[in-house]
Amino acid sequence: MSFDFRGTVVVVTGGAGDIARAFSARAAAAGAILALVDRRADPLQAAVDALPGVGHTAHLCDLTDEAAVRSLVDEIAQLHDRIDVLVNNVGMTSSERFDQRSVDSIRQEIEVNLLSPLVLTRLAVPLLHRSVDARVATTVSLGGIFPLGETPIYTASKFGLRGAMLSISLDLRARGITAGSVLPSATDTRMLRQEAIDGGNSLQFQDKPQPPDAVAKALVSLLDRPRLEVYPRRSESVLVRVAMLFPNALPRLMTLFRRRGERGMATYLRHLENAGHIVRRDGAPELVEPR
Template sequence: MTRTDRGVALVTGASSGIGRASAEALARAGFTVFGTSRRTVGSGPNGVTMLVCDVTDGASVDALVSTVLSQAGRIDLLVNNAGIGMLGGAEESSVAQVQALFDVNLFGVMRMTNAVLPLMRRHGEGRIINIGSILGLVPAPYSAHYSAAKHALEGYSESLDHEVRAFNIRVSVIEPAYVRTIFDQNGIEPDSVLKEYDRARAEVDALLRDVMPKADRPEVVADVVVRAATDVSPQRRYTAGKAARQVSILRRFAPSEMFDKSLRKQFRLPV
């Protein structure tokens, strides 16, 4: 495959949603793009070569990187997008279930990153973009484990950025809020559902039904991915979408008690 002027990009979880939109946007921006999915897909993103990879399997990750190298010769940009959701009370999930969530949302990122960093260091440059969440900045009720994984991703990414900048490699996190995808529909259901949370769970479900039709389209996040991939001086964090920007500003400047009440009101919890 002939490399374009922008370089070679690898996007995980590219079969739908943010990953698909990001892969297509990067291709339009001039990158040679490889995307991944856990299973073979019939119709992949436009202008993207799709490959199968399970980010929870080290051998699968190594095979993916070897295949991209054999076809393109290098990897200039890694977008870690593959992830799963989980919605429920913190005590409704077993530790084993939470470990499965972290295996995709955090350790999967680490596996992919460890596989491409030696290539980027040898080449003398590279970009890594991790798709985080505004919940990595502002934890919300009934998303304790997902928020914990995204908080961990924020810390990992910022530390890594400090470490690899000496090799002309930069790491950024994208922080979207609500996005219109099938992500929530494909999330993990708690394995120990408790009746004590039935009413609160119904309120959160109702909230999601209200906000999702008005949520950002995946292309909004994809545009920010392209920006992070091409900025001359990339930022460590990029919010994506109006809601994410508003929450980020409020978190920094609003009094904590006011912010707490506002958050609980949004989730229809007693203040």
């Protein structure tokens, strides 16, 4: 059966991001009322304004600030009295190598990627209980299965998030809340574009990055047919899961993956430049922000 979005209250974090906007557009077109959450005011309002339908709201919130998250939940309770679908989509990464990163940046990435979805989900439980069919959908990553050598903190956060959401899914189902996760591979978002410019994790570019709408479709599929995990590109998920059966072979496998990935990242950067998404200033690539 298809999930019936009509009249549902759907809360989406990272609401100004590409994946969130693609999913929110689908949900709004199907009749949902969206509450988009982000810390960037102008992109957030633009995302809300672009949605079809009426009643959608923008909520500025730093999800690493517990007091702010509690206020966010109170706002949504006052506006809607419930949450039918919570989509944990916020995320970040850094191309700084582990031996060069500050301790504060490590803590921040763990806070954003791992702790903030857990805290928001926990604080949202009372509002989810007011729904007749409560759902939680979390965007994780294939980096939650396969270690990404250049971005170990991102990997740590996604390994932890995947495990936590699997456990939460098993726990909450007995309490009337259905939860699951989507594990995408590289997706053509602003975050990935910046990472490519910064010389980030080449392992992500084994294949051409998928469009954000592919992940949005997977999120909708997760609501249509609840499962613990969904993979937008099943073939890639099979490859990484098989590779993890032999963890001691990873140093040799990484060499093969990295060579292909470096070629893929170079191709991706050329595509971005040809499409006008990046420009070169003094020879260095720079991301062009959308107007």
